[in-house]
Amino acid sequence: MATTIRVNGIDRTVDVDGDTPLLWVLRDVLGMTGTKFGCGMALCGACTVHVDGVAIRSCITPIDSIGTSEITTIEAIGATAAGAKIQKAWLDREVVQCGYCQSGQIMSASALLASNPHPTDSDIDGAMAGNICRCGTYVRIREAIKQAAQSN
């Protein structure tokens, strides 16, 4: 069944089962591999994208549940004010190690910053605890979010 979704401002029509998770449509059908597969069960956050600005786990989001909502992925997050600040802070603070989880971390952090320009430590914990980093970059993620918030 053909389904049309709007990804980074462009309508894309794909022919997959309606229950196909958005993650695989992005990665394997549309070739947008910046969004990562980590667990398939919304346990690690590697697959985080925005739907109408809200961070969601694309690995458990069926494509037929999205409707006309706007999907934003790591490939386009730099075009948003919060996303650009987060990306810059990530580089300034040298957050990244292997980097595999960082697309998801940046998407979660960008959604946080867009909705909460001055997050507290507890706000950061709340927004970021769903994103696992096996390289343990948490100390720097926290610093980077605070840096990005300072520029607000």
Place this chain on the structure above:
Amino acid sequence: MISDHINSRAACPDPSPSANGLSRRTFLKAGAAAGGGLMLSLGLPMANGEAQVTAGDGFAPNAFIRIGNDGQIVLTMPYVEMGQGTYTSIPMLIAEELEVDLSRVRLEHAPPNEKFYGNPLLAGVQATGNSNAIRAAWQPLRQAGAVARTMLVSAAAKRWNVDPTSCRAQSGEVRHVPTGRSITYGELAADAARMPVPESVALKRPEDFKLIGTPAKRLDTPAKVNGTAVYGIDVRPPGVKIATLAQSPVFGGRVKRVHDTAAKAVKGVRQIVLLDDAVAVVADHMGAAKKGLAALVIEWDDGPHAKLNTNEVVAELEQATLNSGAVAQNIGDVDAAIARAITKVEATYQVPFLAHATMEPMNCTVHVREDGCEVWVGSQVMARAQAAAAKTAGLPLDKVVVHNHLIGGGFGRRLEIDGVIRAVEIAKQVDGPVKVVWTREEDIQHDMYRPTFFDRISAGLDEKGMPAAWNNRFAGSSIIARWLPPGFNNGLDPDTTEGAIDLVYDLPNMHVEYLRVEPPGIPTAFWRSVGPSHNVFVTESFIDELATAAKQDAVAYRMALLDKSPRAKAVLELAAEKAGWGQPLLERVGRGVSVQFVFATYMAQIVEVEVSANGAVRVRRVVCAVDCGTVVNPDTVRAQIQSGIVFGITAALYGQITLKDGRVEQTNFDSYQMLRINEAPAIEVYIVQNSEPPGGMGEAGTSAIAPAVTNAIFAATGKRLRKLPIDTTALKQPV
């Protein structure tokens, strides 16, 4: 900046035999690059002590520098990037001696070629592991840079007809100091290639370093924050299909029967591939492949390990330690010293199997054709990946091209080639390229695990409470015995015993034995800080037990044993000072300490933990003092320590792979938990500056943390934990 992958180069001229030993000339040889520029190749000394040289402008032995006529400097990297910062720190060595900005050095992955790119500190295996990339590259890569610089200067001096000593290399140019004339490396490259290779070169003095020791920005990160970095799992050769698989849930089991009607009916499923011990579903996308796999009904023959439970494995290890093993270290006479001892202390320790759980699940993309095979993978062992693919595909080595990619977490998992073999087995039955992606469940349940170990340890204390005798015997799997058989000798290998022998402490009588006992059916492999992740937990917990038995302060007790190890003493002193050791803490909060010398790095950690009334453990603060000799990139050192600590806390609190009825019980991040940001401690890192040779940084942080945490739990609660992971039920406060 970073080229994500390169094609293997098939045609490599045979290396000519070298002169004896490691003379200047066998280390380095220059030639004209294909484009006419300067190509400088260098041979790292091989395990057999013989360096390799090449002729002409052919392919070079080991790592090599290429300088094009356009001034582009290319470093062919024998070491892979998996987050540890090697794509920045190794180019820093070259850039330092070449007198160029770091941004001028472009990287290419080395193709698989063990002869040329073997790691001299890993017996010549082309591998990135054991925290030794900087250690292996420290001398030869700086020498390579220095020789290139010297030849560029000579070429400029010749062109200007001036004395080379009146010229200086700086910022990618050679400058004639008296006249101020300058000429770029690119313009000089062709001439430099014709200059004689200097017999010797002076390396820069540490006080003249411009880059080494500075927190250089990482080169690999911009692509990792905008989704453009290409990991193995991201490759998309034209027409690629996606496969996912189910391997026998019991190690050693086989497929008996498969009912695939429902799976084949799933939209997007193209093919079911049957192997002896696995079934794969090939589809247009992973969503269809997973749905197809779920729809398969597979009957398994569980094989000989159908009833295997991990508690039986541990019981076998415990039993084994009743017998004597191979002597890993003996100092003095332990038996006599124990007999004389005033106090005896005995304990047993145990650590579990651990999975790697890299964030990038196992994957490998393969295209098998009749006359060749192409492989796309992120691997810590390129040459082994190529050899495994060739063997599995039934093709000669030179028909197999391997593209290496960024690695989304290695930790030793990608020192193994089981995933490559599996992917080639599947690809042999598929028309066109196929990307085999393991689900997280497959990744955890078919990992190759950090081994479980059982330790029986005892000590005798003298009248002052100091350890007069130290006797440690432990049993478990030897990874080296499988992975690098020549490294296993007389029942011993250097990895399994690291951290159990050559302790920092001055122990007059010490005896350490190891018994190799392989768990039936359960594959074991390296892990972050492999041997030390087990041994340092045991030794640093037990020295704490001795301090307690001697009624002495845990830091003071250690300090008294460190007179012969001043660098260890210095890091302990520093950590204790920064942590405020001895300052009062609230009830159920404790400080713990550990000291170690592993991976050629000295480290002390002091942690503060809080144990709640229900037994939950929170690591609040970690203070780490490190002496890793010369620091190449201090920011990377800090990052690796932060990383290693989080990795080690994860294992200490949660890490455990158990088998019941032959099946791994953990499946995903719900049952194999990772530390999360809300649980992460504040981490302070203090670096001791000196000019000693560099030590390893990727793993040291991991091994030091577990005993510091359990020692802190003891301080907070009086409960001594001798088994990992931490059993929080044992820490509950009595009502």
